[in-house]
Amino acid sequence: MFIHNKRLQYTVRVAAPNPGLANLLLEQFGGAQGELAAASRYFTQALSEDDPGRKDLLMDIATEELSHLEIIGSIIVMLNKGAKGKMAEGVEQEGQLYRDINGAGNDSHITSLLYGAGAPLINSAGVPWTAAYIDTIGEPTADMRSNIAAEARAKIVYERLMNVTDDPGVKEALGFLMTREIAHQMSFEKALHSIQPNFPQGKLPGMPEFTNVYFNMSQGEPSVRGPWNQGDDWEFVENPTPAVDGGDGMASVQLSEKDEALLMDMKARTMSNPESNPTTGADLGSGMQSDKL
Numbered sequence: 001m002f003i004h005n006k007r008l009q010y011t012v013r014v015a016a017p018n019p020g021l022a023n024l025l026l027e028q029f030g031g032a033q034g035e036l037a038a039a040s041r042y043f044t045q046a047l048s049e050d051d052p053g054r055k056d057l058l059m060d061i062a063t064e065e066l067s068h069l070e071i072i073g074s075i076i077v078m079l080n081k082g083a084k085g086k087m088a089e090g091v092e093q094e095g096q097l098y099r100d101i102n103g104a105g106n107d108s109h110i111t112s113l114l115y116g117a118g119a120p121l122i123n124s125a126g127v128p129w130t131a132a133y134i135d136t137i138g139e140p141t142a143d144m145r146s147n148i149a150a151e152a153r154a155k156i157v158y159e160r161l162m163n164v165t166d167d168p169g170v171k172e173a174l175g176f177l178m179t180r181e182i183a184h185q186m187s188f189e190k191a192l193h194s195i196q197p198n199f200p201q202g203k204l205p206g207m208p209e210f211t212n213v214y215f216n217m218s219q220g221e222p223s224v225r226g227p228w229n230q231g232d233d234w235e236f237v238e239n240p241t242p243a244v245d246g247g248d249g250m251a252s253v254q255l256s257e258k259d260e261a262l263l264m265d266m267k268a269r270t271m272s273n274p275e276s277n278p279t280t281g282a283d284l285g286s287g288m289q290s291d292k293l
Contacts, residue, residue, distance in 0.1 A: 013169030014078040022079035031123035039065035073119040144192035155181035
């Protein structure tokens with residue numbers, strides 16, 4: 001059961017309308033790293049989670065992300081307040097109105113016109129929100145890592161948004177949202193490492209002859225070595241050659257006699273003649289074959 005509190009989790013104070021900034025903030029409203037994506041990701045994970053501690057954690061953070069969606073949406077609407085009235089009432093000349101809602105070279109006129117200067121579920125480029133942003137796989141050791149990365153990406157976007165505004169109230173609210181991304185990362189980290197072992201993900205350990213092997217697949221300089229490919233944990237293969245399993249590196253399949261006969265018929269029917277030099281449509285169109293016709 002969800003119960004809505006009419007007060008925001010964090011107070012929104014906007015100094016002045018700024019439709020261009022409002023458009024940029026849509027990235028955290030209906031974008032891939034935004035609050036709706038986060039809330040949907042954690043809510044759906046919580047529904048299928050069998051561990052009571054992780055279920056509670058995921059539901060708590062999913063619900064908080066919805067409150068963050070309300071905060072960021074409220075900032076967007078406040079930043080668009082001036083444009084909303086001007087668009088609705090047409091109190092300015094067309095050219096000046098266009099300049100006002102367009103901001104500093106931003107595409108905010110699109111959201112102003114199509115969505116009435118509201119907070120649509122799109123990103124800053126106008127792309128509609130999609131469930132494809134949700135990357136849950138149903139394995140907690142994988143999903144927790146994905147959640148940590150999602151919170152990290154959202155923090156970076158908030159930092160970038162803070163860098164493009166000098167509105168103290170907006171910057172403060174964005175700072176709160178950015179800080180909560182840090183707190184969520186720490187919670188997900190603790191939840192991940194409360195599962196032991198948690199690597200590799202899933203049940204199967206992997207093939208031991210390949211688990212600790214590093215293949216140098218990018219030839220040429222620079223070829224940098226570090227803890228990711230050297231040390232006691234790693235077998236470094238300088239010049240990997242096929243096939244690493246000791247086979248011939250070719251693909252094969254066991255076919256029935258009937259299937260093999262059909263494939264041979266098709267192969268014979270579609271075989272190319274390497275000795276031919278046919279006249280093609282490109283030849284005719286270029287005029288190169290006109291002397292031969």
